[in-house]
Amino acid sequence: MSDTLLQKVAAGETAAVAACVDAYGGLVWSLARRFLDHPSEAEDAVQEVFIEIWKNAARFDPTVASETTFVAMIARRRLIDRRRRDARRPVNESTPVDELSIPSPNTLDEIDIRDEAAHAASALGRLKPDQRRVLKLAVCQGWPHQLIADRLGMPLGTVKTHVRRGLIKLREELQADHHKPQLNESGKEAV
Amino acid sequence: MDTTAKQASYVIDSVAKAVANWTVDEHARLNPQMPERYGASWRADWIGHTLAQLHMLAQAVAVRSPVLFANSVRWTHESFEARGITEADLKQNARCMREILEKELPPAISQNALPILDASLTSLPVQATDTGNQNAGAQDAGESLVKEVVLKYLTAILESDRVAAESIVLSTLDRGLSVPDIYEKILSPAQSRLGQMWHRGEISVADEHFGSATTQAVMSQLRPSFKRADRNGRLVVGTSTPGDLHEIGLQMVVDLFELDGWGVVYLGANTPIADVVELLKRRKPDLLALSVSTALMLRDAGELIETVRADHDVAQTKLLIGGPPFRSVEGLWRELGADGCALTSTEAVKVGNMLVSV
Numbered sequence: 001m002s003d004t005l006l007q008k009v010a011a012g013e014t015a016a017v018a019a020c021v022d023a024y025g026g027l028v029w030s031l032a033r034r035f036l037d038h039p040s041e042a043e044d045a046v047q048e049v050f051i052e053i054w055k056n057a058a059r060f061d062p063t064v065a066s067e068t069t070f071v072a073m074i075a076r077r078r079l080i081d082r083r084r085r086d087a088r089r090p091v092n093e094s095t096p097v098d099e100l101s102i103p104s105p106n107t108l109d110e111i112d113i114r115d116e117a118a119h120a121a122s123a124l125g126r127l128k129p130d131q132r133r134v135l136k137l138a139v140c141q142g143w144p145h146q147l148i149a150d151r152l153g154m155p156l157g158t159v160k161t162h163v164r165r166g167l168i169k170l171r172e173e174l175q176a177d178h179h180k181p182q183l184n185e186s187g188k189e190a191v
Numbered sequence: 192m193d194t195t196a197k198q199a200s201y202v203i204d205s206v207a208k209a210v211a212n213w214t215v216d217e218h219a220r221l222n223p224q225m226p227e228r229y230g231a232s233w234r235a236d237w238i239g240h241t242l243a244q245l246h247m248l249a250q251a252v253a254v255r256s257p258v259l260f261a262n263s264v265r266w267t268h269e270s271f272e273a274r275g276i277t278e279a280d281l282k283q284n285a286r287c288m289r290e291i292l293e294k295e296l297p298p299a300i301s302q303n304a305l306p307i308l309d310a311s312l313t314s315l316p317v318q319a320t321d322t323g324n325q326n327a328g329a330q331d332a333g334e335s336l337v338k339e340v341v342l343k344y345l346t347a348i349l350e351s352d353r354v355a356a357e358s359i360v361l362s363t364l365d366r367g368l369s370v371p372d373i374y375e376k377i378l379s380p381a382q383s384r385l386g387q388m389w390h391r392g393e394i395s396v397a398d399e400h401f402g403s404a405t406t407q408a409v410m411s412q413l414r415p416s417f418k419r420a421d422r423n424g425r426l427v428v429g430t431s432t433p434g435d436l437h438e439i440g441l442q443m444v445v446d447l448f449e450l451d452g453w454g455v456v457y458l459g460a461n462t463p464i465a466d467v468v469e470l471l472k473r474r475k476p477d478l479l480a481l482s483v484s485t486a487l488m489l490r491d492a493g494e495l496i497e498t499v500r501a502d503h504d505v506a507q508t509k510l511l512i513g514g515p516p517f518r519s520v521e522g523l524w525r526e527l528g529a530d531g532c533a534l535t536s537t538e539a540v541k542v543g544n545m546l547v548s549v
Binding site: 013 | 194195198199201202205206207208209210212295296297298299300303
């Protein structure tokens with residue numbers, strides 16, 4: 001079986017580096033446009049993504065996933081990083097690609113969900129401690145407000161205020177960098 | 192053009208913006224006082240500069256010419272110093288760019304670019320520049336009349352006085368200058384000087400455009416004075432590369448071919464490669480004259496030549512190339528695959544005649 005493009009990139013073939021842009025430019029561009037609002041931002045992001053793809057080409061294993069999946073995986077990770085970085089200051093460190101596992105083609109939805117969960121957890125972590133504790137019990141554990149008030153020794157009105165203000169704050173945090181696209185393997189919008 | 196070098200060149204262009212962003216980030220990290228020294232638009236300005244250098248580097252990679260890039264860097268440094276940007280900052284920016292290229296690009300790509308970049312960072316001997324050559328043409332002629340007319344013509348342009356500018360040049364016909372002399376000794380040096388002034392920030396884009404429009408108007412008014420030789424039965428197609436918006440130089444060349452008795456098909460600026468090839472098939476000219484106005488057009492010029500050479504129907508067309516980049520880099524035209532090169536419009540006619548008579 002002949003080597004894939006990424007294997008050729010890893011082997012140091014100049015032509016494969018250029019061919020990579022031709023082969024996956026459309027996919028990466030379509031992902032970038034869906035993650036980022038402005039075409040100029042998307043253009044910058046596409047370039048960063050390709051550099052990341054080339055740097056990680058040696059990690060591609062065709063027995064684990066298709067090349068398209070690998071490219072889409074790196075692209076989505078970088079785009080998520082970029083969106084978060086642009087939405088918040090100071091700049092956060094990006095996720096090292098070495099820490100990422102390569103998904104099988106049917107696990108991209110799971111990645112979406114994990115991304116959502118991680119993002120929500122991160123936003124929750126930025127709330128005030130009392131707000132965070134009350135919201136966790138109310139939303140994650142499903143406790144009634146009165147039970148929370150009794151267990152935490154808080155007036156019922158304070159619990160309700162924490163829940164209301166906490167949810168508003170959480171929504172603001174999520175909206176700041178969040179309009180999650182649903183993508184299929186080829187990077188096109190799922191219908 | 193070498194295929195690997197061309198591919199590396201395309202890759203550098205394709206990620207130039209990201210590399211420029213990271214270069215400026217690194218430059219600013221090393222020099223936190225950059226915003227204070229260069230004002231509110233410092234980041235955009237430096238990204239623009241870095242991006243321009245990267246695109247030029249990509250062209251130098253395509254034609255494998257360290258001299259091309261070194262000349263460009265030298266030219267940029269001159270013009271930037273005129274705007275208060277220090278040599279030390281420009282060099283540090285180049286060193287940051289080198290570091291990012293080495294760190295971020297695959298070795299298969301960076302190994303094509305780094306030697307060229309390194310050569311520019313050392314004291315590489317610089318060959319004659321465009322402007323030097325053109326000014327030398329006027330000075331060597333030893334004609335005080337020519338010098339005086341160029342100066343007056345430039346002054347009229349800078350005063351936005353088109354009527355005066357036209358009158359100054361057209362009056363030289365009565366004083367015995369020929370059309371080729373006017374093109375080569377007055378209009379061409381004047382255009383070159385305007386471009387230099389624009390590059391150094393001494394005049395605006397509007398001033399430069401006004402100058403070009405005036406020169407084109409003067410050339411149109413000179414046409415009735417053309418003393419054409421008898422038709423020689425030869426045909427030249429004059430064209431530029433796709434994306435090249437400059438056409439005055441090419442117009443001068445085809446005008447002089449016309450004066451020499453050639454039939455002329457002038458395609459002007461920004462002509463798509465496929466359309467050029469289609470026209471070559473239809474008109475079957477003796478010569479294709481290709482104008483390359485800046486070094487940023489070199490790779491496209493090479494593409495055009497390769498496309499012509501690869502088409503069986505037109506592959507044998509003699510190909511003459513010319514333009515400012517060829518003045519500063521010896522043998523560049525051979526790297527691109529042309530049959531000959533001319534550095535002035537009169538030389539273009541001489542070389543063209545030589546090529547078709549072989």
